[in-house]
Amino acid sequence: MSEAPAAPHTASADGPTGSGRLDLLLVPPRSRTGWRVLPARVVAMCVVELQKLRHDRTELYTRAVQPALWLLVFGETFTRIKAIPTGGIPYIDYLAPGIIAQSAMFIAIFYGIMIIWERDAGILTKLLVTPTPRSALIAGKGFAAGVKALIQAVVVIVIAALLGVAMTWNPLRLLGVAVAVVLGSAFFSCLSMSIAGIVLTRDRLMGIGQAITMPLFFASNALYPVAIMPGWLQTVSRINPLSYQVDALRGLLLGTHAHLALDFGVLVGSAALGIAAASSLLGRLAR
Protein backbone atom coordinates (compact mmCIF):
# COMPACT_ATOMS: atom_id res chain seq x y z
CA MET A 1 0.00 0.00 0.00
CA SER A 2 2.94 2.32 0.49
CA GLU A 3 3.43 2.62 -3.23
CA ALA A 4 4.55 5.57 -5.30
CA PRO A 5 3.29 8.75 -3.69
CA ALA A 6 2.02 10.17 -6.94
CA ALA A 7 -0.75 7.57 -7.19
CA PRO A 8 -4.01 9.48 -6.79
CA HIS A 9 -6.37 7.91 -4.26
CA THR A 10 -9.66 9.53 -4.94
CA ALA A 11 -10.21 12.38 -7.30
CA SER A 12 -13.36 14.23 -6.34
CA ALA A 13 -15.87 15.01 -9.04
CA ASP A 14 -15.07 18.69 -9.38
CA GLY A 15 -11.37 17.95 -9.08
CA PRO A 16 -9.89 20.23 -6.41
CA THR A 17 -6.54 20.27 -8.13
CA GLY A 18 -7.78 19.75 -11.63
CA SER A 19 -8.70 23.35 -12.32
CA GLY A 20 -5.76 25.42 -11.08
CA ARG A 21 -2.00 25.08 -11.26
CA LEU A 22 -0.15 23.93 -8.19
CA ASP A 23 3.42 24.39 -9.38
CA LEU A 24 4.34 26.90 -6.68
CA LEU A 25 3.13 24.52 -3.98
CA LEU A 26 5.85 22.09 -4.97
CA VAL A 27 8.74 24.45 -4.29
CA PRO A 28 9.50 25.47 -0.73
CA PRO A 29 10.26 29.20 -0.46
CA ARG A 30 13.87 30.24 0.08
CA SER A 31 14.37 30.93 3.74
CA ARG A 32 15.46 34.23 5.16
CA THR A 33 18.30 33.86 7.61
CA GLY A 34 20.03 35.82 10.33
CA TRP A 35 18.92 39.33 11.17
CA ARG A 36 16.37 39.53 8.35
CA VAL A 37 14.00 37.10 10.09
CA LEU A 38 13.07 39.50 12.87
CA PRO A 39 11.87 42.49 10.77
CA ALA A 40 10.02 40.13 8.41
CA ARG A 41 8.08 38.55 11.29
CA VAL A 42 7.38 41.92 12.90
CA VAL A 43 5.93 43.17 9.60
CA ALA A 44 3.82 40.00 9.24
CA MET A 45 2.31 40.44 12.72
CA CYS A 46 1.70 44.16 12.26
CA VAL A 47 -0.04 43.55 8.92
CA VAL A 48 -2.39 41.04 10.60
CA GLU A 49 -3.18 43.56 13.33
CA LEU A 50 -4.02 46.25 10.77
CA GLN A 51 -6.13 43.85 8.70
CA LYS A 52 -8.13 42.91 11.80
CA LEU A 53 -8.68 46.55 12.69
CA ARG A 54 -9.82 47.22 9.13
CA HIS A 55 -12.44 44.47 9.33
CA ASP A 56 -13.72 45.46 12.76
CA ARG A 57 -13.31 49.06 13.91
CA THR A 58 -15.58 48.74 16.96
CA GLU A 59 -12.65 48.54 19.33
CA LEU A 60 -11.16 51.71 17.89
CA TYR A 61 -14.32 53.66 18.68
CA THR A 62 -15.07 52.20 22.12
CA ARG A 63 -11.47 52.69 23.20
CA ALA A 64 -11.69 56.38 22.27
CA VAL A 65 -14.41 57.01 24.86
CA GLN A 66 -12.25 56.79 27.97
CA PRO A 67 -9.40 59.09 26.89
CA ALA A 68 -11.98 61.56 25.59
CA LEU A 69 -13.64 61.61 29.02
CA TRP A 70 -10.31 62.01 30.80
CA LEU A 71 -9.45 65.03 28.70
CA LEU A 72 -12.94 66.49 28.68
CA VAL A 73 -13.98 65.98 32.30
CA PHE A 74 -10.78 65.64 34.30
CA GLY A 75 -8.71 67.91 32.06
CA GLU A 76 -11.21 70.77 31.76
CA THR A 77 -12.01 70.70 35.48
CA PHE A 78 -8.42 70.69 36.68
CA THR A 79 -7.53 73.39 34.19
CA ARG A 80 -9.99 75.66 36.06
CA ILE A 81 -8.82 74.65 39.54
CA LYS A 82 -5.17 75.30 38.68
CA ALA A 83 -4.21 73.00 41.59
CA ILE A 84 -1.39 71.21 39.82
CA PRO A 85 1.87 73.02 39.05
CA THR A 86 2.42 72.49 35.35
CA GLY A 87 5.15 75.03 34.70
CA GLY A 88 2.94 77.65 33.12
CA ILE A 89 1.05 75.61 30.52
CA PRO A 90 -2.71 74.92 30.75
CA TYR A 91 -3.42 71.69 32.64
CA ILE A 92 -5.27 70.10 29.73
CA ASP A 93 -2.16 70.57 27.59
CA TYR A 94 -0.08 69.02 30.34
CA LEU A 95 -2.52 66.13 30.62
CA ALA A 96 -2.86 65.28 26.89
CA PRO A 97 0.49 63.42 26.51
CA GLY A 98 -0.26 61.52 29.72
CA ILE A 99 -3.60 60.38 28.33
CA ILE A 100 -1.99 59.32 25.04
CA ALA A 101 0.43 57.15 27.01
CA GLN A 102 -2.35 55.86 29.26
CA SER A 103 -4.66 54.80 26.44
CA ALA A 104 -1.76 53.10 24.67
CA MET A 105 -0.86 51.27 27.86
CA PHE A 106 -4.45 50.16 28.47
CA ILE A 107 -4.50 48.50 25.05
CA ALA A 108 -1.13 46.85 25.54
CA ILE A 109 -1.68 45.60 29.08
CA PHE A 110 -4.53 43.35 27.95
CA TYR A 111 -2.67 42.03 24.92
CA GLY A 112 -1.74 38.92 26.87
CA ILE A 113 -5.41 37.96 26.89
CA MET A 114 -5.20 37.74 23.13
CA ILE A 115 -2.14 35.48 23.35
CA ILE A 116 -4.04 33.15 25.69
CA TRP A 117 -7.04 33.22 23.39
CA GLU A 118 -4.81 32.43 20.42
CA ARG A 119 -3.26 29.59 22.41
CA ASP A 120 -6.68 28.12 23.20
CA ALA A 121 -7.73 28.51 19.57
CA GLY A 122 -4.59 26.81 18.23
CA ILE A 123 -3.43 29.90 16.34
CA LEU A 124 -0.38 30.36 18.56
CA THR A 125 0.45 26.66 18.35
CA LYS A 126 0.49 26.88 14.59
CA LEU A 127 2.67 29.99 14.54
CA LEU A 128 5.13 28.26 16.86
CA VAL A 129 5.58 25.50 14.26
CA THR A 130 6.64 28.03 11.63
CA PRO A 131 10.32 28.99 11.22
CA THR A 132 9.85 31.85 13.66
CA PRO A 133 12.07 32.03 16.72
CA ARG A 134 10.05 32.67 19.87
CA SER A 135 11.70 36.05 20.39
CA ALA A 136 10.72 37.09 16.85
CA LEU A 137 7.14 35.98 17.44
CA ILE A 138 6.94 37.95 20.70
CA ALA A 139 8.62 40.99 19.14
CA GLY A 140 6.11 40.77 16.29
CA LYS A 141 3.20 40.65 18.71
CA GLY A 142 4.69 43.47 20.78
CA PHE A 143 5.09 45.79 17.83
CA ALA A 144 1.67 44.79 16.51
CA ALA A 145 0.30 46.02 19.84
CA GLY A 146 2.35 49.16 19.20
CA VAL A 147 0.71 49.68 15.81
CA LYS A 148 -2.71 49.30 17.40
CA ALA A 149 -1.76 51.79 20.12
CA LEU A 150 -0.42 54.16 17.48
CA ILE A 151 -3.79 54.34 15.77
CA GLN A 152 -5.31 54.93 19.20
CA ALA A 153 -2.80 57.72 19.82
CA VAL A 154 -3.83 59.43 16.60
CA VAL A 155 -7.44 59.40 17.80
CA VAL A 156 -6.46 60.90 21.17
CA ILE A 157 -4.29 63.57 19.51
CA VAL A 158 -7.22 64.55 17.29
CA ILE A 159 -9.52 64.77 20.33
CA ALA A 160 -6.91 66.85 22.17
CA ALA A 161 -6.49 69.15 19.20
CA LEU A 162 -10.26 69.64 19.05
CA LEU A 163 -10.19 70.60 22.75
CA GLY A 164 -7.66 73.28 21.93
CA VAL A 165 -4.45 71.69 23.15
CA ALA A 166 -1.51 73.48 21.54
CA MET A 167 0.66 70.67 20.17
CA THR A 168 3.46 70.59 17.69
CA TRP A 169 2.81 69.61 14.08
CA ASN A 170 6.51 69.23 13.33
CA PRO A 171 6.70 65.91 11.43
CA LEU A 172 10.03 64.93 12.98
CA ARG A 173 8.68 65.44 16.49
CA LEU A 174 5.51 63.52 15.59
CA LEU A 175 7.70 60.69 14.34
CA GLY A 176 9.40 60.72 17.73
CA VAL A 177 5.96 60.56 19.36
CA ALA A 178 5.11 57.53 17.22
CA VAL A 179 8.34 55.78 18.20
CA ALA A 180 7.73 56.47 21.90
CA VAL A 181 4.16 55.15 21.69
CA VAL A 182 5.24 51.98 19.86
CA LEU A 183 8.14 51.26 22.23
CA GLY A 184 6.01 51.83 25.32
CA SER A 185 3.28 49.56 23.99
CA ALA A 186 5.82 46.92 23.07
CA PHE A 187 7.01 46.93 26.69
CA PHE A 188 3.55 46.81 28.27
CA SER A 189 2.27 44.14 25.88
CA CYS A 190 5.35 42.04 26.63
CA LEU A 191 4.73 42.56 30.35
CA SER A 192 1.21 41.33 29.74
CA MET A 193 2.37 38.36 27.68
CA SER A 194 4.92 37.50 30.38
CA ILE A 195 2.15 37.46 32.97
CA ALA A 196 0.08 35.38 30.54
CA GLY A 197 2.94 32.89 30.40
CA ILE A 198 2.88 32.65 34.19
CA VAL A 199 -0.86 32.57 34.98
CA LEU A 200 -1.98 30.80 31.75
CA THR A 201 -5.70 31.67 32.04
CA ARG A 202 -7.64 34.66 30.81
CA ASP A 203 -9.54 35.18 34.05
CA ARG A 204 -6.41 35.49 36.16
CA LEU A 205 -4.71 37.73 33.62
CA MET A 206 -7.79 39.96 33.51
CA GLY A 207 -7.65 40.33 37.29
CA ILE A 208 -3.94 41.09 37.33
CA GLY A 209 -4.30 43.50 34.42
CA GLN A 210 -7.02 45.40 36.29
CA ALA A 211 -4.89 45.41 39.42
CA ILE A 212 -1.74 46.85 37.84
CA THR A 213 -3.02 49.36 35.28
CA MET A 214 -4.22 52.01 37.73
CA PRO A 215 -1.11 51.84 39.97
CA LEU A 216 1.09 52.12 36.88
CA PHE A 217 -0.94 55.10 35.75
CA PHE A 218 -1.10 56.93 39.09
CA ALA A 219 2.51 56.17 39.98
CA SER A 220 3.73 58.06 36.94
CA ASN A 221 3.93 61.65 35.79
CA ALA A 222 0.89 61.23 33.53
CA LEU A 223 -1.44 63.28 35.74
CA TYR A 224 0.92 65.39 37.86
CA PRO A 225 4.63 66.18 38.05
CA VAL A 226 6.87 63.75 39.89
CA ALA A 227 8.09 66.65 42.07
CA ILE A 228 4.82 66.93 44.02
CA MET A 229 4.70 63.19 44.87
CA PRO A 230 5.74 61.83 48.25
CA GLY A 231 9.24 60.36 48.27
CA TRP A 232 8.28 56.70 48.06
CA LEU A 233 5.98 57.35 45.11
CA GLN A 234 8.75 59.25 43.34
CA THR A 235 10.88 56.12 43.61
CA VAL A 236 8.10 54.00 42.11
CA SER A 237 7.62 56.55 39.36
CA ARG A 238 11.34 56.45 38.59
CA ILE A 239 11.24 52.71 37.82
CA ASN A 240 7.95 52.99 35.89
CA PRO A 241 8.60 53.05 32.12
CA LEU A 242 5.31 54.92 31.68
CA SER A 243 6.94 58.00 33.29
CA TYR A 244 9.69 58.02 30.70
CA GLN A 245 7.18 57.58 27.90
CA VAL A 246 5.08 60.49 29.17
CA ASP A 247 8.19 62.64 29.62
CA ALA A 248 9.20 62.00 26.02
CA LEU A 249 5.70 62.62 24.67
CA ARG A 250 5.39 65.85 26.65
CA GLY A 251 8.77 67.08 25.51
CA LEU A 252 8.06 66.29 21.87
CA LEU A 253 4.43 67.44 21.68
CA LEU A 254 4.53 70.50 23.94
CA GLY A 255 8.20 71.46 23.83
CA THR A 256 8.58 71.25 27.61
CA HIS A 257 11.91 70.37 29.14
CA ALA A 258 12.44 66.60 28.72
CA HIS A 259 15.27 64.09 29.03
CA LEU A 260 14.77 62.61 25.58
CA ALA A 261 17.98 60.58 25.44
CA LEU A 262 17.28 58.99 28.82
CA ASP A 263 13.60 58.50 27.96
CA PHE A 264 14.26 56.69 24.71
CA GLY A 265 17.10 54.74 26.27
CA VAL A 266 14.78 53.45 29.01
CA LEU A 267 11.99 52.71 26.50
CA VAL A 268 14.28 50.74 24.19
CA GLY A 269 15.84 48.90 27.12
CA SER A 270 12.54 47.99 28.75
CA ALA A 271 11.05 46.85 25.42
CA ALA A 272 14.07 44.59 24.86
CA LEU A 273 13.82 43.27 28.41
CA GLY A 274 10.09 42.68 27.98
CA ILE A 275 10.63 40.75 24.73
CA ALA A 276 13.29 38.60 26.40
CA ALA A 277 11.08 37.86 29.41
CA ALA A 278 7.95 37.12 27.39
CA SER A 279 9.73 34.88 24.89
CA SER A 280 11.35 32.83 27.63
CA LEU A 281 7.90 32.31 29.20
CA LEU A 282 6.21 31.57 25.87
CA GLY A 283 7.19 27.91 26.13
CA ARG A 284 4.75 27.53 29.03
CA LEU A 285 1.92 28.57 26.68
CA ALA A 286 3.16 26.21 23.98
CA ARG A 287 2.69 22.97 25.89
Place this chain on the structure above:
Amino acid sequence: MTTDGERRPTPDGGPRPDAVTCRALRYSFGETTAVDGVDLSVRPGEVFGLLGPNGAGKTTLIRCITTLLPVPAGTVRVYGHDAAKERMAVRRLLGYVPQQLSADAGLTGRENVTLFARVFDVPRRERTERVAQALAAVGLTEAAGRLAKTYSGGMIRRLELAQALVSAPRLLMLDEPTIGLDPIARTSVWEHINAVRAATGMTVLVTTHYMDEADQYCDRVALMHLGRIRALGTPDDLKEALRTRRRAAATATAATPPTPSSAPLASRSADATPTLEDVFRDVAGSGLDERSGDFRDVRSTRRTAHRVG
Protein backbone atom coordinates in the same frame (compact mmCIF):
# COMPACT_ATOMS: atom_id res chain seq x y z
CA MET B 1 20.08 6.20 21.81
CA THR B 2 20.05 3.45 19.25
CA THR B 3 19.78 4.52 15.65
CA ASP B 4 20.11 1.14 14.00
CA GLY B 5 17.69 0.53 11.20
CA GLU B 6 17.44 4.22 10.50
CA ARG B 7 18.03 5.19 6.90
CA ARG B 8 20.32 8.19 6.95
CA PRO B 9 20.61 10.72 4.14
CA THR B 10 23.59 10.22 1.92
CA PRO B 11 25.02 12.87 -0.37
CA ASP B 12 25.41 10.46 -3.28
CA GLY B 13 21.68 9.92 -3.57
CA GLY B 14 21.61 6.74 -1.50
CA PRO B 15 18.54 5.60 0.39
CA ARG B 16 16.26 8.52 1.20
CA PRO B 17 15.75 9.24 4.90
CA ASP B 18 12.41 8.42 6.42
CA ALA B 19 9.97 11.29 6.63
CA VAL B 20 9.71 10.76 10.38
CA THR B 21 11.81 8.56 12.60
CA CYS B 22 11.13 8.18 16.31
CA ARG B 23 13.43 6.05 18.43
CA ALA B 24 12.64 5.20 22.06
CA LEU B 25 10.68 8.44 22.38
CA ARG B 26 9.36 9.08 25.87
CA TYR B 27 7.46 12.09 27.20
CA SER B 28 5.91 12.66 30.62
CA PHE B 29 3.68 15.37 32.02
CA GLY B 30 4.68 15.14 35.67
CA GLU B 31 3.55 11.72 36.85
CA THR B 32 1.68 10.86 33.68
CA THR B 33 3.69 9.19 30.94
CA ALA B 34 1.99 10.31 27.74
CA VAL B 35 4.42 8.72 25.29
CA ASP B 36 6.11 5.61 26.61
CA GLY B 37 8.93 4.43 24.38
CA VAL B 38 7.69 4.89 20.82
CA ASP B 39 9.61 3.58 17.79
CA LEU B 40 8.15 4.72 14.52
CA SER B 41 9.16 5.22 10.90
CA VAL B 42 7.00 7.10 8.45
CA ARG B 43 8.05 6.54 4.84
CA PRO B 44 8.26 9.42 2.39
CA GLY B 45 5.07 9.91 0.41
CA GLU B 46 2.75 7.71 2.42
CA VAL B 47 -0.40 8.61 4.33
CA PHE B 48 0.35 7.39 7.81
CA GLY B 49 -2.44 7.19 10.38
CA LEU B 50 -1.86 7.38 14.10
CA LEU B 51 -4.89 5.85 15.76
CA GLY B 52 -6.06 5.64 19.30
CA PRO B 53 -8.62 6.87 21.79
CA ASN B 54 -8.42 10.26 23.53
CA GLY B 55 -5.45 10.25 25.85
CA ALA B 56 -3.53 7.58 23.95
CA GLY B 57 -0.59 9.97 23.50
CA LYS B 58 -1.15 10.79 19.83
CA THR B 59 -1.20 14.55 20.26
CA THR B 60 1.87 14.49 22.52
CA LEU B 61 3.72 12.44 19.93
CA ILE B 62 2.69 14.89 17.21
CA ARG B 63 3.80 17.83 19.34
CA CYS B 64 7.21 16.23 19.84
CA ILE B 65 7.60 15.81 16.08
CA THR B 66 6.50 19.42 15.41
CA THR B 67 9.13 20.74 17.87
CA LEU B 68 6.38 22.20 20.07
CA LEU B 69 7.52 19.97 22.90
CA PRO B 70 11.13 19.19 23.72
CA VAL B 71 12.37 15.65 23.19
CA PRO B 72 13.43 14.64 26.70
CA ALA B 73 14.31 11.01 25.95
CA GLY B 74 14.90 9.28 22.63
CA THR B 75 15.30 10.81 19.20
CA VAL B 76 12.92 12.31 16.68
CA ARG B 77 14.07 12.98 13.14
CA VAL B 78 12.17 14.62 10.29
CA TYR B 79 13.78 13.89 6.92
CA GLY B 80 17.02 13.29 8.77
CA HIS B 81 16.89 16.53 10.79
CA ASP B 82 16.96 16.15 14.57
CA ALA B 83 13.79 17.72 16.01
CA ALA B 84 15.60 18.62 19.22
CA LYS B 85 18.65 20.28 17.67
CA GLU B 86 17.54 21.56 14.24
CA ARG B 87 14.16 23.02 15.12
CA MET B 88 14.04 25.64 12.36
CA ALA B 89 15.09 23.15 9.66
CA VAL B 90 12.37 20.75 10.83
CA ARG B 91 9.72 23.49 10.94
CA ARG B 92 10.48 24.49 7.36
CA LEU B 93 9.58 20.98 6.24
CA LEU B 94 6.32 20.89 8.17
CA GLY B 95 2.77 21.89 7.53
CA TYR B 96 0.77 21.55 10.72
CA VAL B 97 -2.96 21.64 11.32
CA PRO B 98 -3.76 21.37 15.03
CA GLN B 99 -6.85 19.77 16.50
CA GLN B 100 -8.62 23.05 17.22
CA LEU B 101 -10.07 25.19 14.45
CA SER B 102 -7.10 27.48 14.25
CA ALA B 103 -7.93 29.89 11.45
CA ASP B 104 -8.21 33.49 12.61
CA ALA B 105 -11.91 34.35 12.46
CA GLY B 106 -11.22 38.07 12.22
CA LEU B 107 -9.29 37.75 8.95
CA THR B 108 -10.42 36.75 5.48
CA GLY B 109 -9.49 33.38 4.07
CA ARG B 110 -6.87 34.98 1.85
CA GLU B 111 -5.36 36.97 4.72
CA ASN B 112 -5.15 33.82 6.84
CA VAL B 113 -3.14 32.07 4.14
CA THR B 114 -1.03 35.14 3.36
CA LEU B 115 0.11 35.30 6.99
CA PHE B 116 1.61 31.85 6.65
CA ALA B 117 3.17 32.74 3.31
CA ARG B 118 4.85 35.65 5.10
CA VAL B 119 6.14 33.69 8.08
CA PHE B 120 7.56 31.07 5.71
CA ASP B 121 9.45 33.82 3.85
CA VAL B 122 7.59 33.62 0.54
CA PRO B 123 8.98 36.56 -1.43
CA ARG B 124 6.54 39.34 -2.21
CA ARG B 125 6.53 38.87 -5.99
CA GLU B 126 5.19 35.30 -5.77
CA ARG B 127 3.11 35.70 -2.61
CA THR B 128 -0.19 36.50 -4.29
CA GLU B 129 0.11 33.70 -6.81
CA ARG B 130 1.21 31.13 -4.24
CA VAL B 131 -1.64 32.05 -1.89
CA ALA B 132 -4.08 31.82 -4.79
CA GLN B 133 -2.79 28.34 -5.68
CA ALA B 134 -3.09 27.15 -2.08
CA LEU B 135 -6.66 28.44 -1.88
CA ALA B 136 -7.50 26.87 -5.24
CA ALA B 137 -6.06 23.54 -4.11
CA VAL B 138 -8.66 23.34 -1.33
CA GLY B 139 -11.51 24.79 -3.39
CA LEU B 140 -11.75 28.11 -1.53
CA THR B 141 -11.04 30.53 -4.37
CA GLU B 142 -14.60 31.84 -4.34
CA ALA B 143 -14.73 32.38 -0.57
CA ALA B 144 -11.19 33.78 -0.23
CA GLY B 145 -12.34 37.35 0.31
CA ARG B 146 -14.82 36.53 3.07
CA LEU B 147 -14.03 36.65 6.78
CA ALA B 148 -13.22 33.21 8.16
CA LYS B 149 -15.94 33.61 10.79
CA THR B 150 -18.51 33.20 8.01
CA TYR B 151 -17.03 29.82 6.98
CA SER B 152 -18.53 26.44 7.81
CA GLY B 153 -16.52 23.95 9.84
CA GLY B 154 -15.46 22.02 6.76
CA MET B 155 -14.41 25.22 4.99
CA ILE B 156 -12.29 26.26 7.97
CA ARG B 157 -10.56 22.88 7.93
CA ARG B 158 -9.85 23.34 4.23
CA LEU B 159 -8.61 26.87 4.90
CA GLU B 160 -6.21 25.49 7.51
CA LEU B 161 -5.07 22.98 4.94
CA ALA B 162 -4.32 25.86 2.56
CA GLN B 163 -2.40 27.62 5.34
CA ALA B 164 -0.29 24.52 5.79
CA LEU B 165 0.20 23.98 2.05
CA VAL B 166 1.33 27.47 1.14
CA SER B 167 4.89 26.77 2.30
CA ALA B 168 5.15 23.59 0.17
CA PRO B 169 5.77 21.29 3.15
CA ARG B 170 7.22 17.83 2.65
CA LEU B 171 5.43 16.53 5.71
CA LEU B 172 1.84 17.48 6.41
CA MET B 173 0.81 16.84 10.03
CA LEU B 174 -2.90 16.75 10.71
CA ASP B 175 -4.16 16.31 14.26
CA GLU B 176 -7.73 14.99 14.18
CA PRO B 177 -8.55 16.79 10.91
CA THR B 178 -12.16 15.65 10.73
CA ILE B 179 -13.15 15.86 14.40
CA GLY B 180 -16.67 17.19 14.80
CA LEU B 181 -17.35 17.44 11.07
CA ASP B 182 -20.42 15.99 9.42
CA PRO B 183 -19.90 13.02 7.06
CA ILE B 184 -20.05 15.14 3.90
CA ALA B 185 -17.46 17.61 5.20
CA ARG B 186 -15.28 14.74 6.38
CA THR B 187 -15.25 13.21 2.93
CA SER B 188 -14.54 16.57 1.37
CA VAL B 189 -11.59 17.26 3.70
CA TRP B 190 -10.14 13.84 2.94
CA GLU B 191 -10.60 14.27 -0.80
CA HIS B 192 -8.66 17.50 -0.68
CA ILE B 193 -5.92 15.95 1.44
CA ASN B 194 -5.60 13.11 -1.04
CA ALA B 195 -5.73 15.28 -4.13
CA VAL B 196 -3.00 17.54 -2.80
CA ARG B 197 -0.96 14.55 -1.69
CA ALA B 198 -1.29 13.07 -5.15
CA ALA B 199 -0.24 16.32 -6.80
CA THR B 200 2.70 17.15 -4.53
CA GLY B 201 3.89 13.76 -3.29
CA MET B 202 4.12 15.02 0.26
CA THR B 203 4.04 12.73 3.27
CA VAL B 204 0.92 12.94 5.42
CA LEU B 205 0.92 12.04 9.10
CA VAL B 206 -2.59 12.11 10.48
CA THR B 207 -4.05 11.29 13.87
CA THR B 208 -7.63 10.23 14.17
CA HIS B 209 -9.89 8.13 16.30
CA TYR B 210 -12.22 7.37 13.45
CA MET B 211 -11.10 3.85 12.55
CA ASP B 212 -13.21 3.80 9.38
CA GLU B 213 -11.39 6.86 8.00
CA ALA B 214 -8.01 5.34 8.73
CA ASP B 215 -9.06 2.13 7.04
CA GLN B 216 -10.20 3.99 3.96
CA TYR B 217 -7.54 6.66 3.52
CA CYS B 218 -4.30 5.58 5.21
CA ASP B 219 -1.54 3.55 3.60
CA ARG B 220 -0.28 2.38 6.98
CA VAL B 221 -1.59 2.84 10.48
CA ALA B 222 -0.15 2.61 13.97
CA LEU B 223 -2.54 1.75 16.77
CA MET B 224 -1.58 3.65 19.88
CA HIS B 225 -2.81 3.01 23.40
CA LEU B 226 -1.54 4.33 26.74
CA GLY B 227 1.52 5.91 25.17
CA ARG B 228 2.67 2.82 23.28
CA ILE B 229 2.28 1.60 19.74
CA ARG B 230 0.41 -1.71 19.96
CA ALA B 231 0.25 -2.58 16.26
CA LEU B 232 1.61 -1.17 13.03
CA GLY B 233 1.02 -2.05 9.41
CA THR B 234 -1.35 -1.58 6.49
CA PRO B 235 -5.02 -1.74 7.49
CA ASP B 236 -5.43 -4.89 5.39
CA ASP B 237 -2.46 -6.62 6.99
CA LEU B 238 -3.66 -5.78 10.49
CA LYS B 239 -7.15 -7.07 9.76
CA GLU B 240 -5.82 -10.18 8.10
CA ALA B 241 -3.53 -10.87 11.05
CA LEU B 242 -6.46 -10.61 13.45
CA ARG B 243 -8.54 -12.96 11.30
CA THR B 244 -5.73 -15.48 11.40
CA ARG B 245 -5.44 -15.10 15.17
CA ARG B 246 -9.17 -15.55 15.58
CA ARG B 247 -9.23 -18.64 13.44
CA ALA B 248 -6.45 -20.10 15.55
CA ALA B 249 -8.21 -19.08 18.76
CA ALA B 250 -11.52 -20.47 17.53
CA THR B 251 -10.06 -23.88 16.87
CA ALA B 252 -8.02 -23.91 20.06
CA THR B 253 -10.71 -22.76 22.50
CA ALA B 254 -13.81 -23.99 20.77
CA ALA B 255 -14.90 -25.82 23.89
CA THR B 256 -14.30 -23.11 26.51
CA PRO B 257 -16.97 -20.42 27.10
CA PRO B 258 -15.94 -16.85 26.15
CA THR B 259 -14.70 -14.54 28.88
CA PRO B 260 -16.66 -11.29 29.38
CA SER B 261 -13.99 -9.07 27.87
CA SER B 262 -13.73 -11.06 24.68
CA ALA B 263 -17.48 -11.48 24.34
CA PRO B 264 -17.93 -8.98 21.47
CA LEU B 265 -15.14 -10.64 19.55
CA ALA B 266 -16.29 -14.15 20.14
CA SER B 267 -19.85 -13.33 19.23
CA ARG B 268 -18.79 -12.81 15.64
CA SER B 269 -17.86 -15.54 13.34
CA ALA B 270 -14.16 -16.17 13.17
CA ASP B 271 -14.43 -16.00 9.40
CA ALA B 272 -16.08 -12.56 9.23
CA THR B 273 -13.78 -9.78 8.02
CA PRO B 274 -12.75 -7.84 11.12
CA THR B 275 -12.67 -4.05 11.12
CA LEU B 276 -9.79 -1.91 12.31
CA GLU B 277 -11.79 -1.30 15.46
CA ASP B 278 -11.81 -5.02 16.15
CA VAL B 279 -8.05 -5.04 15.67
CA PHE B 280 -7.77 -2.18 18.09
CA ARG B 281 -9.90 -3.87 20.74
CA ASP B 282 -7.81 -6.96 20.29
CA VAL B 283 -4.41 -5.30 20.73
CA ALA B 284 -5.48 -2.80 23.38
CA GLY B 285 -7.13 -5.35 25.64
CA SER B 286 -10.00 -4.65 28.00
CA GLY B 287 -10.87 -1.53 29.95
CA LEU B 288 -10.85 0.81 26.95
CA ASP B 289 -13.99 2.63 28.02
CA GLU B 290 -12.66 3.45 31.46
CA ARG B 291 -9.28 4.67 30.40
CA SER B 292 -9.87 6.56 27.19
CA GLY B 293 -9.54 10.28 27.69
CA ASP B 294 -9.76 12.34 30.84
CA PHE B 295 -12.20 15.14 31.52
CA ARG B 296 -10.00 17.77 29.89
CA ASP B 297 -9.69 15.80 26.65
CA VAL B 298 -13.40 15.32 26.33
CA ARG B 299 -14.07 18.95 27.14
CA SER B 300 -11.65 20.23 24.51
CA THR B 301 -13.03 17.79 21.96
CA ARG B 302 -16.55 18.97 22.70
CA ARG B 303 -15.44 22.57 22.42
CA THR B 304 -13.93 21.94 19.00
CA ALA B 305 -17.08 20.14 17.95
CA HIS B 306 -19.14 23.04 19.21
CA ARG B 307 -17.13 25.54 17.19
CA VAL B 308 -17.54 23.43 14.10
CA GLY B 309 -21.29 23.67 14.68
